[in-house]
Amino acid sequence: MKHCGQVDFSAQKFVEFDVYKTLGSFQLRAKGVFKEGVTCVVGPNGSGKTTLLKLLAAIYKPDSGYINYVGISSKVYVGDFYLPPESRGLDIVLAGRSRFGKRPVGKADVEMAVKYASLLGASDLLARRISSLSGGERQRLVIAAALSSEADLLLLDEPLSNLHGNWRGRVMEILRKYAEKKVVVITTHHGDVLKCCQEAFRMENGVLKQGGWVEEADCGP
Numbered sequence: 596m597k598h599c600g601q602v603d604f605s606a607q608k609f610v611e612f613d614v615y616k617t618l619g620s621f622q623l624r625a626k627g628v629f630k631e632g633v634t635c636v637v638g639p640n641g642s643g644k645t646t647l648l649k650l651l652a653a654i655y656k657p658d659s660g661y662i663n664y665v666g667i668s669s670k671v672y673v674g675d676f677y678l679p680p681e682s683r684g685l686d687i688v689l690a691g692r693s694r695f696g697k698r699p700v701g702k703a704d705v706e707m708a709v710k711y712a713s714l715l716g717a718s719d720l721l722a723r724r725i726s727s728l729s730g731g732e733r734q735r736l737v738i739a740a741a742l743s744s745e746a747d748l749l750l751l752d753e754p755l756s757n758l759h760g761n762w763r764g765r766v767m768e769i770l771r772k773y774a775e776k777k778v779v780v781i782t783t784h785h786g787d788v789l790k791c792c793q794e795a796f797r798m799e800n801g802v803l804k805q806g807g808w809v810e811e812a813d814c815g816p
């Protein structure tokens with residue numbers, strides 16, 4: 596309930612966590628809150644970014660600790676995913692729409708998939724065999740797939756890989772729009788997009804460190 600003088604957080608979505616996970620000799624310890632907006636997690640190869648996203652997506656179970664989802668009823672992790680080479684571009688976007696096989700898709704879902712592909716300038720790629728697509732073309736369809744899931748918590752592993760400067764900026768703009776009422780977390784190696792994140796964290800040797808608010812985000816509306 597909202598009281599006079601208090602901020603009402605009841606409508607907001609966020610995920611708060613304090614998790615420990617061991618994978619072989621690798622140990623991860625991550626504590627933080629990811630809020631509505633686009634959060635970027637940066638860090639060197641092997642530092643634990645993917646592991647954290649998979650923990651938050653409930654693909655991995657933490658060894659100890661907790662993950663508290665507030666206002667979040669659906670979560671989707673999107674990394675690279677396999678589809679048979681004879682699949683079409685539309686199949687990529689529909690995979691996201693089905694939340695990667697978790698729900699059936701129908702005619703209305705195809706319409707939504709077409710809409711999201713158009714947002715990514717990928718309408719002409721929908722009928723193409725995926726084996727004929729360039730890395731960047733496939734990546735734009737993967738991003739359309741992620742968006743078409745319409746999940747409250749979108750965990751995107753390297754969504755900007757294979758995209759050149761202009762497209763990285765456009766994708767960040769689109770993600771920021773999507774994240775106005777949802778939580779989007781991306782991992783990235785591209786320092787040039789950090790100015791487009793509402794918040795940034797660094798992963799170093801399995802430890803999550805807050806990078807602080809990015810004050811002057813000059814991307815998107």
Ligand SMILES: Nc1ncnc2c1ncn2[C@@H]1O[C@H](COP(=O)(O)OP(=O)(O)OP(=O)(O)O)[C@@H](O)[C@H]1O
Pocket residue numbers: 618619620621638639640641642643644645646647798
């Ligand atoms: N199933 C596993 N068994 C053992 N070790 C694993 C397993 N999965 C990941 N690791 C190790 O955990 C560490 C963190 O991996 P993770 O994929 O989270 O890193 P990352 O920061 O996403 O790296 P990159 O930027 O290269 O994608 C790495 O040292 C990796 O080798």
